[in-house]
Amino acid sequence: MSRLLCVEDDRHVALLLEFALDPLQLTLETIGDGRAAVARLRQTPVPDALILDISLPGLSGLEILEWMQEDPALAAIPVLVLSAGQRREDRDRVRGIRTCLFMQKPFDVDQLRRVVGDLLRGAATAPESSE
Amino acid sequence: MKFGDRGEAFRALVLRFVREAGDDVAELEALLRQLAADPLAAAARARAKKLAHDLKGAGGSYGFPAVSASAAELYGALAEVDLYRQAAQRLRELGQALARARAEVAVPEPPGESLP
Numbered sequence: 001m002s003r004l005l006c007v008e009d010d011r012h013v014a015l016l017l018e019f020a021l022d023p024l025q026l027t028l029e030t031i032g033d034g035r036a037a038v039a040r041l042r043q044t045p046v047p048d049a050l051i052l053d054i055s056l057p058g059l060s061g062l063e064i065l066e067w068m069q070e071d072p073a074l075a076a077i078p079v080l081v082l083s084a085g086q087r088r089e090d091r092d093r094v095r096g097i098r099t100c101l102f103m104q105k106p107f108d109v110d111q112l113r114r115v116v117g118d119l120l121r122g123a124a125t126a127p128e129s130s131e
Numbered sequence: 132m133k134f135g136d137r138g139e140a141f142r143a144l145v146l147r148f149v150r151e152a153g154d155d156v157a158e159l160e161a162l163l164r165q166l167a168a169d170p171l172a173a174a175a176r177a178r179a180k181k182l183a184h185d186l187k188g189a190g191g192s193y194g195f196p197a198v199s200a201s202a203a204e205l206y207g208a209l210a211e212v213d214l215y216r217q218a219a220q221r222l223r224e225l226g227q228a229l230a231r232a233r234a235e236v237a238v239p240e241p242p243g244e245s246l247p
Contacts, residue, residue: 012148012189019137019144055184084188106191106199 002120005047006030007037007064008082009056013105017051020109024117034059038067041074049119054083054090062093065100075099078119082107148193155182159205171216180209 004021008014009032021028029047031037035058041047054061061081068074081094084105094102101115162179165172183206190198233239 010185010189012151012185013192015144015147016189016192019141022137082188084184105188106193106196109192 001025001027002048003027003029003045004049004051004116004120005037005040006051007034007056007061008032008051008053010053013053013082016109017112020113021116024113024120026120033057034061034064037064041068046073046077048077049116050077050079051116052079052081054081054085062090065094065097069097078122080112080115080119145193148189152186152190152198155186158182166212170212171219173216176209176212176216180206183209 002024004026006014006017006028008017008030011032014030014032018028018030029040031040034056037052037056038059041064052061052064056064059067061083065079065081068077068079076099079097079100081100081102082105083090083102091102094100101119103112103115159179159182162175162182165175166179169175183202186202187199187206190196190202192199
């Protein structure tokens with residue numbers, strides 16, 4: 001069973017992600033703080049994929065991504081970055097990382113499930129609504 | 132039904148979202164009253180921006196795009212409060228620079244002058 005770490009501090013979105021991903025039969029772990037997410041990623045087993053919000057308490061999603069790039073094992077983990085923000089430079093930074101995809105909030109539940117499924121199979125492509 | 136036999140579970144999630152988003156809106160109303168009285172109240176402004184940001188991201192995801200759109204407008208308005216705060220700080224610095232200039236040329240402060 002695949003392990004997915006969801007780093008999301010908005011309880012409404014976290015609950016919706018749990019619902020959306022339930023059919024994929026994952027082991028889903030949710031953390032709502034950036035520093036706690038880094039502490040978890042230092043432990044084993046590392047997750048097979050991440051869903052990462054950008055706006056987080058502690059450390060931002062982008063800071064976590066940059067930190068992950070310094071460790072080859074963590075840098076190889078596929079990441080779906082979610083954001084309600086509109087900063088183009090954030091999207092561009094995410095897309096500059098080979099293992100990352102970007103999805104804008106609000107998101108479509110079915111599309112998100114498809115993208116995460118593809119991400120875990122190593123077949124993900126950028127979602128159409130990501131612009 | 133979009134989620135088939137999971138429709139009831141989704142409906143329960145949506146009902147929870149609507150109820151708790153109502154609590155968030157009530158908190159936002161209180162925070163905006165606080166900000167109206169004190170536009171520089173940093174904690175109130177940060178909390179209001181967080182609530183607006185979260186509703187912006189969640190509303191449409193639960194099927195309510197108008198909630199996301201309104202929350203985005205609110206978030207933008209709160210960012211303007213940030214600009215006001217920065218302007219107020221610049222104005223304070225301007226006043227302090229002027230006070231130093233007056234001191235340098237020994238011109239007394241005008242009576243009753245107050246800066247934000």
